[in-house]
Amino acid sequence: MNIISVGVNHKTAPIEIRERIALSEVQNKEFITDLISSGLAHEAMVLSTCNRTELYVVPAIAEVTGEYLKEYLIAYKDARKEVRPEHFFSRFYCGTARHLFEVASAIDSLILGEGQILGQVKEAYRIAAEVQAAGILITRLCHTAFSVAKKVKTKTKIMEGAVSVSYAAVELAQKIFSNLSMKKILLIGAGETGELAAKHMCQKNARNIVITNRTLSKAEALAEELGTGKVLPFDGYKEHLHEFDIIITAVSTKDYILKEAEMHQSMQKRRLKPVIILDLGLPRNVDPDISKLQNMFLKDIDALKHIIDKNLERRRAELPKVQTIIEEELISFGQWINTLKVRPTIVDLQSKFIEIKEKELERYRYKVSEEELRRMEHLTDRILKKILHHPIKMLKAPIDTSDTIPSRVNLVRNIFDLEEPNQ
Amino acid sequence: MDHFLHSNIALFVLIQLVSLLYIVTTLLYGAHFFMENKPAGRYKQPALALTVLSHVVYLGLLTSLEGYKLSYSTFNIMSMVALTLAITYIFIEFTTKSDKTGFFVLSFSAGAQIISSIFTAQSSGSGPAFSGFGIGVHLIAAIFGFSAIAIAGLYSILYLLLFRQIQKNRFELLFQRLPSLEVLERLTMHAVAFGFIFLSITLFAGIIEQKASGETIRLFEPRLISLIVIWIIYGASIFVRPITGWDLKHMAYLFIALFIFITALILLMTIFSPSFHGLVLEYAQRYFKGAYI
Numbered sequence: 001m002n003i004i005s006v007g008v009n010h011k012t013a014p015i016e017i018r019e020r021i022a023l024s025e026v027q028n029k030e031f032i033t034d035l036i037s038s039g040l041a042h043e044a045m046v047l048s049t050c051n052r053t054e055l056y057v058v059p060a061i062a063e064v065t066g067e068y069l070k071e072y073l074i075a076y077k078d079a080r081k082e083v084r085p086e087h088f089f090s091r092f093y094c095g096t097a098r099h100l101f102e103v104a105s106a107i108d109s110l111i112l113g114e115g116q117i118l119g120q121v122k123e124a125y126r127i128a129a130e131v132q133a134a135g136i137l138i139t140r141l142c143h144t145a146f147s148v149a150k151k152v153k154t155k156t157k158i159m160e161g162a163v164s165v166s167y168a169a170v171e172l173a174q175k176i177f178s179n180l181s182m183k184k185i186l187l188i189g190a191g192e193t194g195e196l197a198a199k200h201m202c203q204k205n206a207r208n209i210v211i212t213n214r215t216l217s218k219a220e221a222l223a224e225e226l227g228t229g230k231v232l233p234f235d236g237y238k239e240h241l242h243e244f245d246i247i248i249t250a251v252s253t254k255d256y257i258l259k260e261a262e263m264h265q266s267m268q269k270r271r272l273k274p275v276i277i278l279d280l281g282l283p284r285n286v287d288p289d290i291s292k293l294q295n296m297f298l299k300d301i302d303a304l305k306h307i308i309d310k311n312l313e314r315r316r317a318e319l320p321k322v323q324t325i326i327e328e329e330l331i332s333f334g335q336w337i338n339t340l341k342v343r344p345t346i347v348d349l350q351s352k353f354i355e356i357k358e359k360e361l362e363r364y365r366y367k368v369s370e371e372e373l374r375r376m377e378h379l380t381d382r383i384l385k386k387i388l389h390h391p392i393k394m395l396k397a398p399i400d401t402s403d404t405i406p407s408r409v410n411l412v413r414n415i416f417d418l419e420e421p422n423q
Numbered sequence: 424m425d426h427f428l429h430s431n432i433a434l435f436v437l438i439q440l441v442s443l444l445y446i447v448t449t450l451l452y453g454a455h456f457f458m459e460n461k462p463a464g465r466y467k468q469p470a471l472a473l474t475v476l477s478h479v480v481y482l483g484l485l486t487s488l489e490g491y492k493l494s495y496s497t498f499n500i501m502s503m504v505a506l507t508l509a510i511t512y513i514f515i516e517f518t519t520k521s522d523k524t525g526f527f528v529l530s531f532s533a534g535a536q537i538i539s540s541i542f543t544a545q546s547s548g549s550g551p552a553f554s555g556f557g558i559g560v561h562l563i564a565a566i567f568g569f570s571a572i573a574i575a576g577l578y579s580i581l582y583l584l585l586f587r588q589i590q591k592n593r594f595e596l597l598f599q600r601l602p603s604l605e606v607l608e609r610l611t612m613h614a615v616a617f618g619f620i621f622l623s624i625t626l627f628a629g630i631i632e633q634k635a636s637g638e639t640i641r642l643f644e645p646r647l648i649s650l651i652v653i654w655i656i657y658g659a660s661i662f663v664r665p666i667t668g669w670d671l672k673h674m675a676y677l678f679i680a681l682f683i684f685i686t687a688l689i690l691l692m693t694i695f696s697p698s699f700h701g702l703v704l705e706y707a708q709r710y711f712k713g714a715y716i
Contacts, residue, residue, distance in 0.1 A: 175589060178603040272670045274604070295670050297589060306592045314599075 003137055005096040006069045006088050007047075007054030010110045013087040020079045021087075023048040025127060031076055032133040040064050040072075043135040045128035045142070047103070049120045051110050054103070056096065058137050066090030097141055097333050101326045104145035105152040106159065113158040113315045118149045140336060148329045155325065156318045161311030166197040168307040169278040170204055172299060173246055176276055180206040186237065186244040187211045188258075189251035190222040193280045197248050202226055210244070212237040214251070238262055242269035247277045249285035260289040267293055278304070335398050338405055342395040345409045348418045349391060353384050391416070431488075437481040442540045444474040445505065445533035452525035456600055467525065471513065478506045478536075498542035500566060501689070505536035507570040515574075515610060521602045524610075527577050538690070557632035564624035565650075569685065571618030572653060575611050576682020579675035582607040586672055608671045611678065612661075619657040622650060649688055653681050 008021050023031060023046055032044040035057065043058035055069055070085045077083070091099045102108040104121045125142040128134035134142070153159055162168040170180075177183050185206055187198050190213040198209055212232040213219035219231045232240060241247070241262065251257060258277065267275065272295050279286040279300040291298035357380045365373060391412055412418070448470040454463035482503065512528040515521075581601055588598045601607065660674055 172589070174603060175585070175598060176604045178605040178609075274670075291590075295672065299592075303592045307594045310594045310599075 002093055003043075003056065003058050003096045003141065004064070004066050004069060004090065004092055005054055005056045005099055006066050006073070006090040007052060008083070008087050009052035009054065009089070009108070011108075012089050013083075017083055017087050018051065018053065020082050021053045021073065021077055022050075023053060023077075027076075028124075028127050029131050031073075032128060033131050034076075035072075036131075036133050041133075043128075043138045044133045045124055045138050047121060047124040049117070052103070054099075056100065056138060056141070058135065066092070093337075094330060094334050097144070098326060098330055100141060100145045101148045101329060104149040105322055105326065106149070107152075107319060107322050111163050112312060113160075113318075114163070115159055118146070121145060121149075136340075137337075141333070144329055144333050148326060151325050151329075152322050156321045158315050158318045158322055161307075161314060163308050163311055163315075164196075165280060165301055165304050165308070166193065167200050168304040168311075169197050169248065169280065169299070170200040171307060172297075172304065173201070173276055173278070174204060176274060176297060177245060180204050180246075181208075183208065183245040184243055185209045185246040185248065186232075186241070187222075188237065188247065188249040188285070189213060189281070190215075190218045191250055191252070194248060194250035195222055197250065197278065197280060198222065198226055201246075201248075206246075210240075241266040245273070245275060247275065248280060249277065250280040251285055253281065253285055254283065256285060256287040258286045258290065260287050260293070263287075263290045263293055263296065267296065280304075331398075338398075339396050341405050342409060345412055345418065346392055346395055349388060349412060349416055352416060352418060353388060357381070357384060431484075434481070434484050434488075437477065437484060438540050438543060441474070441478050441481045442533075442537050444470070444477055445509075445529065445536045448474045449526060449529045449533045452522075452529055456523060456526045457596065467522070468516075471509065471525070471529070475506065475509050475513065478502075478509070482506065498539045500562075501535045502539035502543070503566045504569050504573070505532040505539065507566050508532040508535070508573055511570055511574060519602065519606060519610070521606065523600050523602055524578070524581060527581060528574065531573055531577060555632070557628055557635060561625055561628035561632055564621045564628060568618055568621035568625050568650075569689070571614045571621055572678075572682055572685055575614035575618055575678045576686075578607050578611040578614060579671075579678040579682075582611060582671060583675050583679075611671065611675065615657050615678065616661055619654065619661055622654040622657065625650065626654060645688060649685055653685065656681065 008018055010018070013021075028046045028048055032046055035041040035044045039060055041057045041064060042060045045056040047054045047056070053073075055073060057064065057069055059065075066088075067085060067090075070088045070090070074080055074083050074085070089099075099108070100121070104118055106113050106115070106117045109117050121142070125134060125138070128138060162171040173180060173183075180201060183206065185198075185201060185208060187194050187209060190211055194211075198211070201209060207228065208230075209223075209226060209228045210230040210232055211219040211223045211226075211228070212234050213222075214234050216231065216233060219234075223229050223231050241258075242265075247258070249257060263275075263277075274295040274297065276297045276299070277286055277290065279298065282301060284300050286298060286300070288298070288300075290296055357377075361373065361377055361380065364376065368376070395408055395412060448467065451463045451467035451470050454460040455467055485499065508528060509532045512525060512532070515528075516525065581597075582604060584597050585601050585604055585607065587593075588595060589604070656677065660677075664674070
């Protein structure tokens with residue numbers, strides 16, 4: 001029983017190709033249902049995110065290969081003009097398992113250690129299970145991948161530290177102020193960047209967020225969404241600068257919106273209590289000379305990228321630990337797959353002995369009492385269990401290569417005179 | 424002259440053990456802080472508890488030589504400073520839930536204890552012991568006062584290091600591991616507040632005790648002058664800061680300077696004058712003549 005994975009991701013294809021081949025949830029269900037119902041696959045799953053579209057297939061016939069599945073997906077998406085098989089990767093057997101484990105652990109992600117991918121893998125499995133396309137192999141593969149991801153998350157630091165500018169801003173703020181819930185925050189600009197930073201602040205218990213924006217209604221809408229409900233008119237916020245411990249700016253402007261003289265005055269009013277200004281605008285929104293003021297921490301995007309770089313460096317240093325976890329799980333997954341190959345022989349062996357037992361007991365059915373028969377049955381069950389223990393253990397024992405499986409199976413079949421299994 | 428440690432094997436073993444435990448505990452805290460060593464993280468707190476417990480037993484045994492009265496030799500006081508620092512650190516770790524500054528505080532504790540052990544091993548007695556409520560309060564308050572000065576100095580160093588890393592965009596080890604600037608500032612200012620309280624008690628208990636005993640005190644004794652100077656600076660930083668808005672960055676330099684100064688002073692006087700103030704001059708003379716043996 002093989003398991004094949006093919007797909008495009010950020011390592012194999014540019015974004016326009018990934019966009020072209022991506023499957024929506026409806027298409028995903030339709031695609032895997034087609035694969036199963038047409039008798040091409042026993043099991044199938046599709047993982048489709050913004051960075052990847054990957055198929056995991058247990059083929060039902062020998063003709064279904066990696067190349068076949070690539071063409072099948074391209075044809076399904078009617079993308080022959082743009083997408084070529086060279087844009088795809090393909091993996092087989094344990095290579096597929098390793099790939100999914102790496103994907104679920106977020107070490108195959110565009111941003112190393114990002115936290116969303118595990119949820120996306122779980123979603124892909126849910127869809128496959130819903131359309132009954134996830135059988136024993138994909139179910140086991142996915143559950144092992146979830147377990148790998150959990151171990152990686154708890155035993156390594158691959159997911160620690162901010163790797164986005166807005167989250168790095170929050171991480172920095174937390175290194176200056178211990179408790180963000182006690183701090184007053186001013187958000188200048190209610191655009192996408194500002195909104196993201198404000199949401200990250202809220203996740204870290206910041207409650208006192210005041211928003212100002214050129215279009216007041218946009219500020220009000222964001223304030224409502226965040227649950228703070230506090231806004232300031234854009235032409236009057238400078239009079240209140242001294243009240244804020246953290247100022248986040250993310251507006252589109254040619255000129256600096258905060259100048260040195262204004263902040264100097266504000267710092268005097270604050271009696272030099274520390275202030276962080278997080279300038280997330282491009283071009284910069286804040287006069288760089290402000291950083292010379294006492295107890296003033298002014299950080300722009302470049303400074304925050306230093307935090308991101310350091311965090312990514314630390315995450316990369318965790319990669320060997322992650323690979324070790326994956327290796328361990330891969331070995332046990334490989335051994336489990338091998339047990340699938342010996343399972344028919346184990347079933348045949350048990351059936352044969354049960355048949356012998358029942359025949360022998362049948363001879364005594366009317367010669368002994370019911371109680372004695374029950375005892376004899378109990379005794380023979382125990383004897384059979386002990387006799388079969390070692391051959392079954394030997395069949396299930398870990399092996400280095402799958403080549404030794406047929407020889408073990410043949411040995412047991414010959415010794416116990418089992419019939420050849422149905423192919 | 425037979426060394427007092429030679430006649431007391433338990434004390435001899437304990438003094439070595441306590442120093443060793445301080446070194447081990449500091450190394451465990453260091454391994455956890457710098458290398459994130461998991462076993463070190465697991466064993467550091469039990470090691471600290473064992474160190475403190477052994478130290479208490481050691482001091483109990485040492486003071487038992489003088490009928491459980493506090494010994495007034497500088498090196499014994501160094502040992503008590505090491506203990507109070509360790510205990511204060513346990514309190515800090517417990518209240519702030521942050522175990523990231525242990526290496527720095529305990530390094531100083533270990534240093535103080537090792538110096539104390541060396542000088543104790545070289546001296547011929549456990550030092551003159553004093554009885555009486557006033558002198559006891561004076562001594563204990565002085566020890567806690569110095570511990571507060573040490574903690575204020577150490578946390579000021581950490582504050583400045585973190586402050587510089589943030590200012591220079593060098594988001595390295597200290598940025599990752601140390602608590603926030605606000606926490607370090609709070610710890611420093613709490614240490615300063617406690618330091619001020621204990622130094623006040625030290626001064627007043629000293630004055631009361633001096634009046635009661637009728638003995639003269641050398642007003643120009645360096646430790647006394649230092650004590651008063653630090654007391655004034657600490658008091659000013661507590662009471663003036665909220666009014667004028669002194670920022671901790673500049674105050675931190677002052678606290679570090681005071682910490683280095685008082686530590687150096689105690690060390691130098693430990694080496695060259697193992698007695699405190701002029702009060703113990705007489706005891707010291709008798710002590711060095713072997714009158715205490």
